[in-house]
Amino acid sequence: MRTCSSANLWGGAPPGLAGVTDQARDAMLLTVFVFVGIEGASVYSRYARRREDVGVATVLGFLSVLCLLVLVTTLSYAVLPRAELAALANPSMAGVLEAVVGPWGRVFVSAGLVVAVLGNFLSWVLLAAEVMRSAAGSATMPAAFARENAREVPAAALWASTLAIQALLVVAHFAEHAFTLALKMTSAMALVPYLLVGAYGAKLAYTRETYGADPRGRGRDLVVGALATAYAAAMIHAGGPRFLLLSALLYAPSTLLYAVARREQGRDLFASVPERVAFGAIAAAAAGALYALATGAMSL
Numbered sequence: 001m002r003t004c005s006s007a008n009l010w011g012g013a014p015p016g017l018a019g020v021t022d023q024a025r026d027a028m029l030l031t032v033f034v035f036v037g038i039e040g041a042s043v044y045s046r047y048a049r050r051r052e053d054v055g056v057a058t059v060l061g062f063l064s065v066l067c068l069l070v071l072v073t074t075l076s077y078a079v080l081p082r083a084e085l086a087a088l089a090n091p092s093m094a095g096v097l098e099a100v101v102g103p104w105g106r107v108f109v110s111a112g113l114v115v116a117v118l119g120n121f122l123s124w125v126l127l128a129a130e131v132m133r134s135a136a137g138s139a140t141m142p143a144a145f146a147r148e149n150a151r152e153v154p155a156a157a158l159w160a161s162t163l164a165i166q167a168l169l170v171v172a173h174f175a176e177h178a179f180t181l182a183l184k185m186t187s188a189m190a191l192v193p194y195l196l197v198g199a200y201g202a203k204l205a206y207t208r209e210t211y212g213a214d215p216r217g218r219g220r221d222l223v224v225g226a227l228a229t230a231y232a233a234a235m236i237h238a239g240g241p242r243f244l245l246l247s248a249l250l251y252a253p254s255t256l257l258y259a260v261a262r263r264e265q266g267r268d269l270f271a272s273v274p275e276r277v278a279f280g281a282i283a284a285a286a287a288g289a290l291y292a293l294a295t296g297a298m299s300l
Helices: 002-009 020-035 052-079 082-087 092-101 103-137 155-173 178-207 218-239 241-264 273-295
Strands: none
Touching: 020 052, 020 178, 020 218, 052 082, 052 092, 092 103, 103 155, 155 178, 178 218, 178 241, 218 241, 241 273
């Protein structure tokens, strides 16, 4: 077991620090995918009795996922050589536990996976609908998505997000590596909002907007915003242009929803030059992705 741990630690290369940077870069998008969803508490913050609970829930969620990630990775690398881990069928953790305790380990992990997937499916459907409802409430999506039925559920947002997810699953089915595509696309699309949120937070702290006469915490918020922006930018760079271009294929058509919202309000589609430039960049990236897919220069 100690031999497996030592060999896996260096990624199959001779012991040394030369390959650590490459290993870290290759794992960045995977790490982002693992932590996607810890912002769920803030998405549903309108239901919180105390605002402080939102921050506590987010931090506890992050620490819980981090502990599970470290434990699962450490256990796997301590049980089997890297080549055998790579050859395991999904869910690979079932094969790892089978190697430790026997056949019942595979059954145990597989049953747990079914429960986890069902819970994840429910949570992500609700989160996606709530994001659309919140966007409609701030007038950046059509007002219909903010309307709730008799059970206080944003039905239109729920239907729209569910249909979009089903369409993405159909497209992913035709990919050569469907799970890897979904994983890295999810990470790449999450990083763009992370980058914008971090940059906007840093901008508010720098310009002192929203702080009023009480500037306490502005310096801390500026540091946190700057670090978040730098982190998201580094993750996007590490992920490479491929998945960023593919994500533009989803961002560009989604601008139609924003256009409908602006028309409902009787306002111009783009209120400033930076907005036009941003849309132009997204449209150009989407066109480039379509051309690359059509010519075979890039594949799903």
